[in-house]
Amino acid sequence: xxxxxxxxxxxxxxxxxxxxxxxxxxxxxxxxxxxxxxxxxxxxxxxxxxxxxxxxxxxxxxxxxxxxxxxxxxxxxxxxxxxxxxxxxxxxxxxxxxxxxxxxxxxxxxxxxxxxxxxxxxxxxxxxxxxxxxxxxxxxxxxxxxxxxxxxxxxxxxxxxxxxxxxxxxxxxxxxxxxxxxxxxxxxxxxxxxx
Numbered sequence: 001x002x003x004x005x006x007x008x009x010x011x012x013x014x015x016x017x018x019x020x021x022x023x024x025x026x027x028x029x030x031x032x033x034x035x036x037x038x039x040x041x042x043x044x045x046x047x048x049x050x051x052x053x054x055x056x057x058x059x060x061x062x063x064x065x066x067x068x069x070x071x072x073x074x075x076x077x078x079x080x081x082x083x084x085x086x087x088x089x090x091x092x093x094x095x096x097x098x099x100x101x102x103x104x105x106x107x108x109x110x111x112x113x114x115x116x117x118x119x120x121x122x123x124x125x126x127x128x129x130x131x132x133x134x135x136x137x138x139x140x141x142x143x144x145x146x147x148x149x150x151x152x153x154x155x156x157x158x159x160x161x162x163x164x165x166x167x168x169x170x171x172x173x174x175x176x177x178x179x180x181x182x183x184x185x186x187x188x189x190x191x192x193x194x195x
Contacts, residue, residue, distance in 0.1 A: 123173045139165070156187060
């Protein structure tokens with residue numbers, strides 16, 4: 001809630017947190033009410049939970065969401081057991097890919113990287129993706145950041161290490177830089193005038 005308020009209202013996370021803690025949402029509730037966004041806060045959602053969330057969105061809005069974010073793919077509980085067709089990350093990626101085709105949603109699965117890249121201070125190659133689950137996804141983007149000086153904003157660097165529909169660089173050294181202001185949860189592309 002605090003992040004949504006900060007993004008929509010353009011205020012700091014501190015101010016947004018204060019509004020939430022004080023239960024003073026009267027000024028922001030109308031800004032948030034028209035955003036077709038729903039959350040599932042289960043720590044380890046199952047595939048049934050994901051399908052139920054998609055069905056609920058369909059029944060509420062009459063369409064599937066344009067964007068689905070699974071944060072984090074390793075947290076999805078698939079039921080276990082070797083006989084379970086969705087027991088591995090690659091199978092989960094197959095499931096999410098199928099869901100994307102059926103619903104025409106952009107499905108994004110967030111995932112971790114291997115230990116040497118956990119600091120996020122250098123480009124992360126395709127080989128740095130934890131578990132090497134790169135066969136199924138159509139696109140894999142890795143993120144690292146360049147910290148700003150004197151508490152200034154950071155640069156969020158986005159590397160297309162796999163891209164079936166365009167340019168990719170598996171080394172991670174070809175990246176776009178986006179300005180990231182963590183205090184306001186704001187990301188801006190400085191190459192686009194007016195953003």
